[in-house]
Amino acid sequence: MDSRVRSYQEAFSPYWHPVAFSHELKERPLAARLLETELVVWRTGTGVAATQRYCAHRGADLCAGHVTEEGLRCGFHGWTYGRDGRCVRVPSQPGVPIPARAVISSFHAVERYGLIWVCLAPEPAAALPEWPELEDGSVATVPLPRLDWNISAGRMIEVVLDVAHLSWVHEGTFGNPQQQEVLPYEVERGPGGVRARISYPALGPSVGGQPPKVDRTSLTYDVFLPFAARLAFKPTLFYAHTVYAIASPWSEEKMQCFYFASYHPRLRNHFPDMFVKSELAILEQDRVIAEAQRPLAHPLDFTSEVHVRADRLPLEYRRGVIAIRSGQAVEPPIPD
Ligand code: FES
Ligand SMILES: [Fe+2]
Structure with a gap:
């Protein structure tokens, strides 16, 4: 390269x-x-x-x-x-x-x-993401309408991977404002992407005037460079499901995101409507923040923004995107 x-x-x-x-x-x-x-x-x-x-x-x-x-x-x-x-x-x-x-x-x-x-190129540089569960008949899927946002594809995937925003941006949907600290987590780098797993005390919806219950949820993030992310949710109270977000770049500053979920086919009568409704509310919270970020283009150097430990996953992801763009492996800074 x-x-x-x-x-x-x-x-x-x-x-x-x-x-x-x-x-x-x-x-x-x-x-x-x-x-x-x-x-x-x-x-x-x-x-x-x-x-x-x-x-x-x-x-x-x-x-x-x-x-x-x-x-x-x-x-x-x-x-x-x-x-x-x-x-x-x-x-x-x-x-x-x-x-x-x-x-x-x-x-x-x-x-x-x-x-x-x-x-678009004569020779693809990488294969499609490997998501075998989508082809072995073990899950059903439900798509959202395409997300047509004024944001770069790289920034969009960083929003999906952002751990620290959950308790802030998603208050009122599933975010837990009591959980501001992000506990240390590991990020694995692979040849074509990054992977991490966290546990998050999500708040379930409040039912019948009862206060919302904490739903301790395991989230496994799995990214295929440059712009495809899979996010497996294993809640304790709600249904296990996996979300796929693939940002498709129109230009350096604009993308469309193809977003869908997979779930156990037994939930076919319950899950899709609930997912589409709640996910659109969650994504609207993200969109308001994300479209207002500047610069719109995904930064090409690490020094233009400040990074902390909680950003390790989006930071490792950004390392991969910069490597593709610059043609060389780059080490991210050690977060403060
Ligand atoms: S056939 Fe004439 S413009 Fe297409
Ligand atoms: Fe979000």
């Missing part, structure tokens, strides 16, 4: 990022955006495809076109593109060779974990 600071787009293009939930991509082509690139994604007979959004002929929006057996057909003059971006049909002149320049950029696309993932 050469050590120079890459542009944001160059640094993160070689990674897989989600651009849509599977359930959003139906028979019509769908607009998507990733790292300042306008895309159209669609279903082929055998999988999914992602190409540039605008037609090579006259720049028409291919999202307004149709998917045919041959590929994606533009609505303006019917030119049709295969999943490799090559034009395979120019209806105005049948029997004539198709111009060599009648091609649009195409990208790697794959459907997994209920998401459509795209990698």
